Amino acid sequence: MDPIQEKIHQSRRDFLATGASGLGGMALLSMLARDGLFGGSASAQSDIINPLAPKPPHFAPKAKACIFIFMAGAPSQVDLFDPKPKLNELDGQKMPDSMTENVRFAFIQKDTAV
Numbered sequence: 001m002d003p004i005q006e007k008i009h010q011s012r013r014d015f016l017a018t019g020a021s022g023l024g025g026m027a028l029l030s031m032l033a034r035d036g037l038f039g040g041s042a043s044a045q046s047d048i049i050n051p052l053a054p055k056p057p058h059f060a061p062k063a064k065a066c067i068f069i070f071m072a073g074a075p076s077q078v079d080l081f082d083p084k085p086k087l088n089e090l091d092g093q094k095m096p097d098s099m100t101e102n103v104r105f106a107f108i109q110k111d112t113a114v
Contacts, residue, residue, distance in 0.1 A: 072106040 032038035094111060
């Protein structure tokens, strides 16, 4: 097919993907050039003592304090994604005493159904 006709029949998705790739490439080029990792002469590259050294932040830090909120009751992400065949067996039954023995949970009562 003629290259001009090919561009005319290009879908909107292809057009946006090509445009986004071009913009992403230009952004990457400007970030690499700003950090001195792209372009320039070899002598400019030799001025870098340690490329892994921390760089100054873009803006001066203003924070005087940090508030840490700990909200009990949510399971960790590790517990959410593991397959649990035992849970299918215990579905709808009362929680076994072995699970709540000497353990205190924030929002789970001993008579709660699994």
